Amino acid sequence: MLDFLVFAVTMIAIWSVVALSLDLQFGLCGLVNFGQILPFALGAYGPAISAAHGGSISAGLALGLAMAAVGGVLVLAPVGRLSQDYWALVSLGASEIFRLLMVNVTPIAGGQDGTAVARVSNPLAALGLALGLLLAMLLLARRIDRSPLGRLMRVLREDDLLVATLGRNPFRVQALVTVVAWLMAALAGALYAHVVGFVAPSSFSVAETFIVWTALILGGAGSLLGAVVGTAFVQFISVSTRFLAAWSGLPFDLVANLRLGIFGVVLVLVFLLRREGLVPERKVRVDAVGP
Amino acid sequence: MLSVRDVTVAFAGVRALDAVSLEARPGRILGLIGPNGSGKSTLLNVVAGAIAPDSGSVSIEAVPIPAGRPEEVAARGVARTFQIPRLARRLTVIQNMMVGRRDQPGENLLTLLFRPGASRRSERALVVDARAMLARLGLIHLADHAAGGLSGGQQKLLSMGMALMSDPPVLLLDEPAAGVNPVLVEQQIVFLKSLAAEGRTVLLIEHNMEMIADVCDDVVVLDAGTVIARGSPVDIRRNAQVMRSYLGETA
Numbered sequence: 001m002l003d004f005l006v007f008a009v010t011m012i013a014i015w016s017v018v019a020l021s022l023d024l025q026f027g028l029c030g031l032v033n034f035g036q037i038l039p040f041a042l043g044a045y046g047p048a049i050s051a052a053h054g055g056s057i058s059a060g061l062a063l064g065l066a067m068a069a070v071g072g073v074l075v076l077a078p079v080g081r082l083s084q085d086y087w088a089l090v091s092l093g094a095s096e097i098f099r100l101l102m103v104n105v106t107p108i109a110g111g112q113d114g115t116a117v118a119r120v121s122n123p124l125a126a127l128g129l130a131l132g133l134l135l136a137m138l139l140l141a142r143r144i145d146r147s148p149l150g151r152l153m154r155v156l157r158e159d160d161l162l163v164a165t166l167g168r169n170p171f172r173v174q175a176l177v178t179v180v181a182w183l184m185a186a187l188a189g190a191l192y193a194h195v196v197g198f199v200a201p202s203s204f205s206v207a208e209t210f211i212v213w214t215a216l217i218l219g220g221a222g223s224l225l226g227a228v229v230g231t232a233f234v235q236f237i238s239v240s241t242r243f244l245a246a247w248s249g250l251p252f253d254l255v256a257n258l259r260l261g262i263f264g265v266v267l268v269l270v271f272l273l274r275r276e277g278l279v280p281e282r283k284v285r286v287d288a289v290g291p
Numbered sequence: 292m293l294s295v296r297d298v299t300v301a302f303a304g305v306r307a308l309d310a311v312s313l314e315a316r317p318g319r320i321l322g323l324i325g326p327n328g329s330g331k332s333t334l335l336n337v338v339a340g341a342i343a344p345d346s347g348s349v350s351i352e353a354v355p356i357p358a359g360r361p362e363e364v365a366a367r368g369v370a371r372t373f374q375i376p377r378l379a380r381r382l383t384v385i386q387n388m389m390v391g392r393r394d395q396p397g398e399n400l401l402t403l404l405f406r407p408g409a410s411r412r413s414e415r416a417l418v419v420d421a422r423a424m425l426a427r428l429g430l431i432h433l434a435d436h437a438a439g440g441l442s443g444g445q446q447k448l449l450s451m452g453m454a455l456m457s458d459p460p461v462l463l464l465d466e467p468a469a470g471v472n473p474v475l476v477e478q479q480i481v482f483l484k485s486l487a488a489e490g491r492t493v494l495l496i497e498h499n500m501e502m503i504a505d506v507c508d509d510v511v512v513l514d515a516g517t518v519i520a521r522g523s524p525v526d527i528r529r530n531a532q533v534m535r536s537y538l539g540e541t542a
Contacts, residue, residue, distance in 0.1 A: 149403060158380060163362075166391055168362055170362075
């Protein structure tokens with residue numbers, strides 16, 4: 001039971017970082033990324049590619065981060081300035097292209113069968129790393145959230161022409177947010193790879209993106225704490241149903257599909273009953289100073 | 292000096308502006324009037340860099356503006372408002388005001404991470420400035436309200452305030468008085484005169500002839516994309532052709 005809890009909290013911490021990354025993009029800045037699993041996958045494939053070709057752990061980490069930063073700009077660039085609506089489709093497509101590339105080009109990192117990477121064998125060490133990463137990323141996100149940059153991102157969320165009219169380049173803000181957010185998700189992906197000890201394309205399907213979305217919508221888009229709370233709920237269900245399947249003897253496929261069904265119901269309920277999420281976005285206040 | 296030279300803009304073959312030229316001087320308010328569809332807002336968009344003209348140019352102090360790049364034109368000191376106010380409706384009034392200021396250290400990620408003190412200092416000064424401007428606009432009591440909850444007239448005042456937060460030498464206003472109650476219009480008139488007195492160049496689109504007559508030093512009349520008259524407000528009132536185009540053929 002304790003093992004299960006340690007594993008569950010580790011996974012919650014890792015996926016919370018991915019949800020925070022999506023929160024920076026969508027919750028604060030209005031960038032609809034339907035391919036959020038891509039930066040996570042790029043971060044995980046850094047170590048995988050490194051391991052498959054005899055590279056070191058740090059080389060793998062560096063590769064993952066570099067791929068995520070470059071990938072973010074590459075995916076954002078063709079959409080062009082002032083047309084973020086198309087980004088949902090472009091990012092969704094990009095994540096699938098990458099996954100299919102990994103499935104079909106075996107020499108990169110083992111194809112469909114995946115690649116083994118060095119595993120953090122002590123579960124408590126893995127837990128510590130995951131919580132440490134989450135804490136660091138929460139502090140970073142909070143610094144941005146409460147800053148003039150966060151305020152500008154919230155204006156961009158509502159009206160990109162207004163941002164341009166006020167003398168800032170909307171595309172530059174979007175590119176900055178994308179690179180920072182994708183690096184965050186890539187760090188989570190790299191840690192995930194070393195915690196699980198194995199990287200295969202099946203872990204990075206479109207469904208994973210929408211599980212992150214479910215967590216963010218449930219927790220409250222625009223709220224950093226909400227991203228973590230939502231992820232805790234969703235990942236706890238996700239992890240425990242896996243154990244439930246093993247324990248109850250129900251077919252694994254059935255339980256997996258039921259799990260997605262539950263997330264769908266959760267989304268519908270949130271939209272009907274509590275649109276702002278469990279932890280609504282803080283109404284940003286400016287302390288009255290001076291006259 | 293703001294000067295517009297032979298600006299032509301065509302939308303799908305229709306000439307919205309046809310070789311329009313005008314000059315606006317610091318410390319003066321230039322009124323831009325004309326019937327709906329005469330090209331006033333298009334001209335404002337060209338000056339603000341939101342629309343690149345098919346031919347002609349806009350320059351400030353004899354330096355051409357980067358056409359079609361609104362953020363760079365804004366950085367040259369040209370601020371504008373829109374006919375339908377553009378605001379961040381979910382943010383508070385004071386936050387909208389604060390975002391009006393360009394070049395904030397706290398909008399740079401590296402400054403934010405490694406020199407957070409610089410951002411905090413600039414924020415403290417910015418709040419004071421934003422509150423002073425809100426007081427000048429008569430909106431200070433609404434500072435912590437969501438901008439989207441303001442009345443139409445208050446939103447127009449707020450967007451004017453946002454435009455002024457970077458202390459722009461050139462100000463472009465698109466129908467600030469339309470749909471605004473008479474008390475607020477009076478307030479705007481006083482405010483506009485004070486802006487000109489500070490030495491700013493103001494370009495004002497307005498249908499309210501009373502306001503035009505009261506605040507404008509010069510008036511340019513557009514009709515179907517061409518300038519049909521220019522002069523002082525008094526001259527324009529006397530001009531029969533203008534009154535016809537404004538009030539319709541039967542007048």
